[in-house]
Amino acid sequence: MTVLEARNISVSIGKARLLQPVDLSLETGTLTAILGPNGAGKSTFLKALLGLIGHGGETKLDGKTLSSLSPSERAKQIAYLPQGQNHAWPLSVEAVVALGRHPHGGQAHDDQGDNVVERVLEAMGLTALRNQSVLTLSGGEQMRVSLARALAVEASFLLADEPLASLDPRYQFEIMSVLANQAKAGKGIVVVMHDLALAARYADRLVLMKDGALLADGAPHEVLIPERVESAFGVRTHLTEVRRVEGSITAALPDRLD
Amino acid sequence: MRLSASLAVVLLALAALSLAVGTTAFSLDQFLAALTRSDERLALIVYEIRLPRTLLAILIGGSLGLCGAGLQGLVRNPLASPSLFGAPSAAALGAVIMISSGLAGALSFALPVAGMVGALASVGALMLLAGRDAPIIVLLLAGLVLSSFAAAGTSLALNLSPNPFAALEVAFWLLGSLEDRSFQHIAMAGPFIIIGSILIATQARALKVMSLGEDTATSLGVNVQRLRLVLIVGVAMAVGAGVSVAGTIGFIGLVAPHLVRPLVGYDPARLLLPATLAGACLLLAADLLVRLVPTSGEPLKVGVVTALVGAPFFLGLVLRERRALAGRATL
Numbered sequence: 056m057t058v059l060e061a062r063n064i065s066v067s068i069g070k071a072r073l074l075q076p077v078d079l080s081l082e083t084g085t086l087t088a089i090l091g092p093n094g095a096g097k098s099t100f101l102k103a104l105l106g107l108i109g110h111g112g113e114t115k116l117d118g119k120t121l122s123s124l125s126p127s128e129r130a131k132q133i134a135y136l137p138q139g140q141n142h143a144w145p146l147s148v149e150a151v152v153a154l155g156r157h158p159h160g161g162q163a164h165d166d167q168g169d170n171v172v173e174r175v176l177e178a179m180g181l182t183a184l185r186n187q188s189v190l191t192l193s194g195g196e197q198m199r200v201s202l203a204r205a206l207a208v209e210a211s212f213l214l215a216d217e218p219l220a221s222l223d224p225r226y227q228f229e230i231m232s233v234l235a236n237q238a239k240a241g242k243g244i245v246v247v248m249h250d251l252a253l254a255a256r257y258a259d260r261l262v263l264m265k266d267g268a269l270l271a272d273g274a275p276h277e278v279l280i281p282e283r284v285e286s287a288f289g290v291r292t293h294l295t296e297v298r299r300v301e302g303s304i305t306a307a308l309p310d311r312l313d
Numbered sequence: 314m315r316l317s318a319s320l321a322v323v324l325l326a327l328a329a330l331s332l333a334v335g336t337t338a339f340s341l342d343q344f345l346a347a348l349t350r351s352d353e354r355l356a357l358i359v360y361e362i363r364l365p366r367t368l369l370a371i372l373i374g375g376s377l378g379l380c381g382a383g384l385q386g387l388v389r390n391p392l393a394s395p396s397l398f399g400a401p402s403a404a405a406l407g408a409v410i411m412i413s414s415g416l417a418g419a420l421s422f423a424l425p426v427a428g429m430v431g432a433l434a435s436v437g438a439l440m441l442l443a444g445r446d447a448p449i450i451v452l453l454l455a456g457l458v459l460s461s462f463a464a465a466g467t468s469l470a471l472n473l474s475p476n477p478f479a480a481l482e483v484a485f486w487l488l489g490s491l492e493d494r495s496f497q498h499i500a501m502a503g504p505f506i507i508i509g510s511i512l513i514a515t516q517a518r519a520l521k522v523m524s525l526g527e528d529t530a531t532s533l534g535v536n537v538q539r540l541r542l543v544l545i546v547g548v549a550m551a552v553g554a555g556v557s558v559a560g561t562i563g564f565i566g567l568v569a570p571h572l573v574r575p576l577v578g579y580d581p582a583r584l585l586l587p588a589t590l591a592g593a594c595l596l597l598a599a600d601l602l603v604r605l606v607p608t609s610g611e612p613l614k615v616g617v618v619t620a621l622v623g624a625p626f627f628l629g630l631v632l633r634e635r636r637a638l639a640g641r642a643t644l
Contacts, residue, residue, distance in 0.1 A: 107528050130534030137532075143389035143524045144579035157522050158534040188579075204525075208533070 057083045057211045059133070059243060063112030064103050066096070066267075073099045075268040076112060081245055083211050086238035088254040089247045090278075091264035092288050097247040098138060100264070101214045105135055130158035134208040136215040138247075140201045145188035148181055148200050155207025171207050179203040179233070195226035202230060212243040219248055231257040235300070255279055255297040255306040263287055279306035316576050320590035324371070327597040331367040332359050334604055365496045370600045370615075371593040372499070373491075373559055374569075376506045376551035378592020379585060381566025383513040383544050386520035386581035388452060391574070392630060394567035395552045397452075399435040399459030401563060404549075404556035406463040406470070407431025409483055413470045425502050429553030435459045436545045489560035489616015491600050502554040509550030512543050514585055521582040562616045564623020565592050571630065595619075 059081040066074040074096045081087055089097045103110035106121055106129075114121040116132055124132070134155070142151070153172050156163055163172045176182050179199050184192065189200055198218060205213055215234065219227045227250065235257045238244045248254055254261055254275065261278040263271040265287050271278045281292045284307045292307035333344050337358055347355035377395065384393040395401060407427035410416075417423035442455045467487065474480040519540045522530045527537050555562070569592035570584055577583040596615070599622070603613045 102528070105532060107531055125534075126531075126536050127534035130532060133532070135529065135532030137526065137528050140529070141526060143526070144574075144581065146524060146579055150578065150580060151525070154522055154525060154533065157518065161518060 057117050057132075057243065058115075059104070059212050060115040061100075061104055061112065062115060064100065064114065065111040066099050066103050066108060067111075073267055074103060074110070075266075077269055079262065079269065079272070081212070081243055083243040084238060084241050085259045086235055086244045086246065086257060087260045087262060088258035089245065089262045089264060090249070090251065090254055090287075091270070094266075095264040095287075096267035097264055098216050099267075101135075101216050101245070101247060105133060105214060107135075127158045130208065130210075132210050133212045133214065134205040134210040136201055136205040136213065136218055138216040138220065140197065142189050145190040147186050148189055148192070149176065149185040151189050151200055152176055152181070152203045152207050155204040158208060158210075165209065171209060175203045175207045179206070195222050198222060198226065198230060202233065206233075206237070210242075212245065213237065215244070215246045217247050217249070219250060219253065227253060251279060251284065251306070251308050252295075252297060255304065255308070256299055275306060276304040279304075279308070281307040283307075284309065316573065317586050317590060320573075320587055320594060324590055324594050324597070327594055327601065328367050328371065331370065331597055331601055332363045334601060335363055336604075361495070362493075365494050365499055366491050366600070367597065368499055369491050369494050369502075369559060370597045372503055372506050373555040373562065374565055374596025375589040375593035376510050376555060377562065377565040377596070378569030378588040378590070379510050379513050380548045380551055381568075381592070382570040382581070382584045382588035383516065383520065384548060384566070385570055386523060386584070387541065387544050389523060389526070390452075391571060392453070392567070392627075392634060394564070395432075395436075395548055396460070396561075396563045396566065397456045398439050398548075399456050399463055400432040400548060400552040401556050401561040402460040402463035402467070403431040403435030404428035404553040405431070405487055405561050406466045407553070408557040409467050409470045409487070412483055413474045413479065420497055420501065422501060425505050425554040425557040427553075428555075428557030429505060429550050431463070432553035432556070433546065433549035435463060436549055440541060440545060485611070485614070486560045487616075488614035489562040489619070490603075490614045491559055491596075492603075492612060492614075494558060498558040502558040505550045505554035509547040509552075509554070510589070512547030512550070516540050516543055516547075517582040517585055520585075521580060524581060560614075560616055562596065563620050564627065565595050565619055567630070568623055568626055569595055571626075 061077055061079040063076040063078060065076040077100060091097050102108045104114050121129055152175055153163060156171065163170050165171050176185055179202065181199060181203055184196065189197060192200065202218060218230050222230065231253055234244045234246060238259065258275055261273065261275050262269060263278055263283060270287055271283050284292045288309060290309045291311045291313060293310040294305055295308050296303050297306045333339055343355055346352040347359040350356040381394045384395065384398065385391055407430050408424050411423055411427040439455050439459060443452045471480045471483060519535045522533050522535050531537055570588040573587040573591050574584055577587060599618045600615045603615045603618055606613050
């Protein structure tokens, strides 16, 4: 098991503090969903964790400070899926997925001689689209390509920033089940998302944020209780039974404004 | 690779034409006699006058195409080019200050150095001003301001020049020309152009990853700061040195990558070599045109031709990108 640890990670711009010092320990083999209202600091936290923005505190990967690793060592360990990928050029689907191999010197093959790009294209159902330009794809297809690109890194951790945004329900299920299967296969998956029902269904652990600080952290049935959800989002909730892969839980889900 | 091979063939053909065409008309027999040095007078024309001119066109055109491809990859926009970053005007300012102040002669190494310093100042200032993830509109406006400022500086230097003949000579030189350049010019600028070009070429893979944006590129292990620095220094060296021996030659860096980009699947890494070859072909072709068009007085300047052809091309590109420019708030 590998551990990705945020120690006192904080972010300020000028005098405004976007993120209070956060301590959080993330593990492989777990799908962690980060939830919270807009402006809670979820994306900021992911970016700071990876060192994409200036921040206080430090990130440790298996006890080693992230900034002490070389960029390619770090990239081999942690993959990142940004919010709303924008492509500068109409590259082919295959070319974009192959960019995920950059940390490995651009080699499509892994140490076992297996062609990772081919494997990921197939797993994500992109083989038929491989020669198509990414700019001609639908939003759902583009997300599949972006996720395939992130999976091609074969990192221990994947930090995904709102991968479900503007996807239809079918694609939302599809992306979440891919992420859940990755976690089951031993990867550490961290997803920023807004859909509490999907989080309750697929995530192993929920982290609830508000105003740049952690509000709650635990299993879905522990975090999704009426008081917490109501105070975090300012909405009324109702208790619902949510089916999971194994068994089901009772969760407080948003219902109405007051 | 097939594309680069075809471009190389075109380049060789243009280079051969460039050796054969000029004020002194050659028959095929005479040309062959010159090439084989069996006629000393004709050989002198080909080897001492036309060969350096041809080599310089290849060096400068090629490096401009490469610089354009690199900058377009860096800022993730097909409208970027050395001229829009103010690099040639700033390089010209550096060189003009050296010449008009009498600090350096037209054949001194101080000239390319001053050109490179000027170009470095302008491209570096632009990247600083625009910051990270700057919208293209900010880059273009900042570039416009920097080139206007450099042009004003150049005008000031000419204005204050104590010698009107020197000022006139500088003004003509600024138009951009490869005429009457010797191997000494190649020795002055060539090493810097080649080193600058190599610097840009080393960033091919990083440029390709930049296609996904700065954050994703960083997450994939690209050191974006270093990429930016290496490209700025490479462009400044190549453009600065080129301008200091041939004046300002615009638009090659914009047009060359654009012509070949669809032929390499829009891949910013695979674009570099064909864009270099296309740039060399374009400048050689423009320089041939200059020699073939009859004029009554001063011969046509190649910088004038590239600007006359390039400006409408740029306008067309802007019109085509209009929707994308409006829709894409940031690069």
